[in-house]
Amino acid sequence: MRPASLLAGLPDYEGGFMRVGNGRFAALKVLYQQLHTITTKQALLELVDRFAQEELSARATVTQTAVAANGTANNEKTCQYPIAQTGYWLQVECSTPLNDDETAVLSIVATLLSQSDYFQSLLAGQKAQAKQQAIIRSVIEAAQVLQPIDETVVDMHHRLLQIFNTDTGYIALYNGNNRQITFPVVTEKGQRLIQEPVSSLDDESLSAWVIVNNKAYVTGNWAK
Incomplete structure (x- = not known):
């Protein structure tokens, strides 16, 4: 069973929590809370990289460049996870291949990133900009x-x-x-x-x- 106090507010990721060891639940919850206090990309990058170093002994960043068509690099030490609806990827570099538990953690991190205040603000701005552009196009066409x-x-x-x-x-x-x-x-x-x-x-x-x-x-x- 999932501890209710630990999972409160944390979204699931296709059953990902069932594959994550109990020792990382607390770290994920802290990450989730911290992501809702960050408003700059630099702060977000530092937070994600620190989480990867402390929890996975890896390095992580956020990028708009896909390593491969399927989002996974050709070697087992570099992986990418899509940050839903943002056009960004969570990219992780590690010294040893990731195991199933670590892969599940990173999949959840990518989901948490998509719901962070930074990316939600970014998406809201993009939607507002798209609406403005549509209005401008309609005026030009008319x-x-x-x-x-x-x-x-x-x-x-x-x-x-x-x-x-x-x-x-x-x-x-x-x-x-x-x-x-x-x-x-x-x-x-x-x-x-x-x-x-x-x-x-x-x-x-x-x-x-x-x-x-x-x-x-x-x-x-x-x-x-």
């Missing part, structure tokens, strides 16, 4: 593209400010031929501003970073 581009951009900008209930924002256009980013519409606190064009090679421009990396970036310091 724009009257047959009218002059200047009028189309102004119309889209006006709609987006209304939808997001803000008085500050801008639209950037990218010309791949000359790698130039122009800002036809810029509004700050309800006032129209003029923003000089920048190069997509400009390391100091957040707009250039977004375009070059093809990734959204949410910030309150938009003027950068």
Whole structure:
């Protein structure tokens, strides 16, 4: 039987607890509690590595790079476990092959990581960002593209400010031929501003970073 006081709040992992030795239950519970106090990736990495060293005499990290298609390296001393719904993996390096008990522990650790405050916050941010991007796409698709581009951009900008209930924002256009980013519409606190064009090679421009990396970036310091 599982001690109720020890397992309270701990999620199961496909029966994983039945394969874990009793000596590691307490460590898993402490890890579970600590994961809900961590808000930075660095702190999470340090906690996971410390757990692996103390409980398994191994080293652990969190990565977005899969070692192999099935998530397991070609040798028995390097293993990965998916952190559900995050796109990250728990990667473990050990000096000796893992036994069944240790494998079960690491599977549970990966599950606990997926429920940590850090990853839950990360997922919430990604969902909010995806929703914002969907709204922006719908506004662009609904724009009257047959009218002059200047009028189309102004119309889209006006709609987006209304939808997001803000008085500050801008639209950037990218010309791949000359790698130039122009800002036809810029509004700050309800006032129209003029923003000089920048190069997509400009390391100091957040707009250039977004375009070059093809990734959204949410910030309150938009003027950068």
